Amino acid sequence: MKGVLLVNLGSPASPTPKDVKPYLDEFLMDKYVIDVPFLLRALLVRGIILRKRPKESAHAYQQIWWDEGSPLIVLSERMHKKVAKKTEMPVALAMRYGKPSIEQGLQELADKGVTDVLLFPLYPQYAMASTLTILVQAEEIRKKKFPQMKFTDVPAFYNKPDYIKALANSIKSSIANFDYDHLLFSYHGIPERHIRKTDVTKSHCKINDTCCSTPSAAHKFCYRHQCYETTRLVVEELGIPEDKYSLTFQSRLSGDKWLEPYTDIEVNKMPNKGIKKLAVVTPAFVSDCLETLEEIAMRARDDFKEHGGEEFLAVPCLNDNDEWVDVVAGWISEWEKAEIPVA
Template identity: 65%
Template sequence: MKKGILLVNLGSPDSPNPKDVKTYLGEFLMDERVIDVPLWARNLLVKGIILNTRPKASAKAYQKIWWEEGSPLIVLSERLQAKVQRQVDFPVALAMRYGSMTIREGLQELVDKGVEDVLLIPLYPQYAMATTETILVLAEEIRQAYFPKLNITDLKPFYNNPDYIKVLANSIAKHLEGKDYEHLLFSYHGVPERHIRKSDITKSHCNPKPSGDCQCCKTPSPAHEFCYKHQCVEVTRLVGEKLNMEEGTYSTSFQSRLGFDPWLRPYTDRTIERFGKEGMKKMAIVTPAFVSDCLETLEEIAMEGEEIFHEVGGKDFTTIPCLNDSDEWVALLAKWINEWATAEMAPV
């Protein structure tokens, strides 16, 4: 069977215009794996409240980070796709979970090239309902409806893959070289605490704590295969070990919460504020839940986060870019693709 690759990232509005932002937010927030409440409640919350208040503010945020070429996340993902394509012998397509670059279109592009066997790569290191799971569920629905003869295999979360940890650690070390900082904060996209409990296949292991110090994350369990928080904590731990960082000089936090339900803690904005109030003058921050820089990294962290730090007395705020289309990251993706293809082609 002819093989092909589909890279899938989150997505973006077509423009920073409030109308386009509203359309994008509507699709994103109406996903039952993003806001996991009954449909009537989701309709009331999203269509009755959020879409009448949030698009203008979000549009202003997008306008701050929008590039001449377009949305940074889209542009960076396209650069990644192009570089990966040059290193593998299989067609590589790009799609987004939300927005106009749909998964159906990505699969159609591959099918039109004669592809029968697809490696779907969700561009998220960790597993979560609102990222990996929603991509895989939608891809399977599309396959059944439009491409029933297509075979799709997905790349599993790679948060603890030694090669990924090496690439991430090298990227962090490169961007911190020559920098003087007191603390490195690993900021991950937040999710509601209930998502962690819902993803717990044991139904008894995961128990997020308000302090953020969840012992269940450190206790081996089958639940960790789908536990977003455990996987985030592991990335921090493994990178800290790889870089020989001293205990207390790095930590984990979670950003981008929405609504009033408890989300994973500690919260990034409050952590940054606390650091400054405690007298910290120089900090660095990295966002390993994302492989491509986007609104959450370029505006929420690099702009709002720095502003918070300066307001409470901090001075130097170093933001480390995502892996984006770095050569090491491209080479690693190409390696995984070639390993998949080789295994698939090997005699049974």
């Protein structure tokens, strides 16, 4: 019997330091997030970061928390319910960090007799710290707890026409009544070394002005290329002039060289360049979360206005957008009927 497991990032159980700390520990101790030897990672995370970060992060979560709970969890659940209504197969929802866990999601499917699982990471672009960590953990759990199961992984869908169409239409709807000067595509940042580690050619990724636009087998797993390609396709779909959009990366940690240009720095420069009305879209996420609601819709907005900006629009993620739900349900249906990888 076939079934589907949708997997998103996750969230602390509440916006309190008590619940944020174990969530951050699980997240930051993931070897695919902070990819250094265990002892060094433990020293960095548990000896330094977790001394102050839980309180700071809890405050940030408090700014965005809904009555129903974490926005990411609530929005993922809404999307999950809509998708489940469009298929006869069992569809479960899980989070890479926090609850419901991947093991809980697989158990839910197993209890319904599912042995053939479509594993669906809800990340458009491939990265070690998102897609890969989901696939690795799911496989570890499968071997230990559900050896009878078989997985089909949904690959990165950053350039799939129906995804691009849904994303472009969502952006178009959001900016329809906003006379913006500039549209910024802000993607979650990752360390540059992650790009080099996922380069299957071991030589192509130079992280310069040409490698992402030069055809290569490396692009299948290159987060940077996929971000630029998503942007290019959406801009083409919307017909946005070259001088009215740009791409940046957000949410970096100190101490490493991360993908540039940095969102916060570029946003602060824009008013002096004559950009007074700014719209920001965050296509690395399909569900609004801390990085979109607090970092962009609040902090980036305030910084933009403090530096002379006048109007700021944070474009919502796809969330439970009906067209996006139809896209996901369509990919699930294709897999159900054809027994081939979707997307």
